Amino acid sequence: MCRSIKTLRPPAMPEVEDADIRAAALQYVRKVSGFHSPAAHNREAFDAAVEAVAVATSELLDALVVRGQ
Template identity: 65%
Template sequence: MCRSIKTLRPPVTPEAGPEDFHAAALQYVRKISGFRAPSARNKEAFDAAVDAVTEATRRLLAEIEVRPAPARSTAPEHEHTQDHEHTQDHEHEHAHPHEHAASEVGQPV
């Protein structure tokens, strides 16, 4: 009966306007009333509710303060790692299981 009402506040939806407010209000009123389209008897109340929710949505979004999201931090890359060769000797320059690993800890291979 009703699709999900999307978030309209910036920065989630930076360009939300009156049409978006009305569409969200219409979805909300349809959901809570249980009517996709009201009968002639209920049309005036239905339309008034949509208008009231539209205005409340506009006012809310105009008045709320949204703090900017904190910048994502990434681990700093050390400048010196790119500037020189490593001086530490490595026994192996490849990653794979070593058959001799067991003998290094005193166990037979």
């Protein structure tokens, strides 16, 4: 879907920072919405979506069990 989103789970990325998760969330929301930078009247919804995706991504990464680790 979005080729610039990196795989964040180990072993592809041993340490994931909040900035990495936010960058992936931002890329996802940009792709889905079709906006690189939304207009002022869409900014609140755009930012809320980025935050929601970042939280979901963080929860997913915390819950994953990677075999062989």
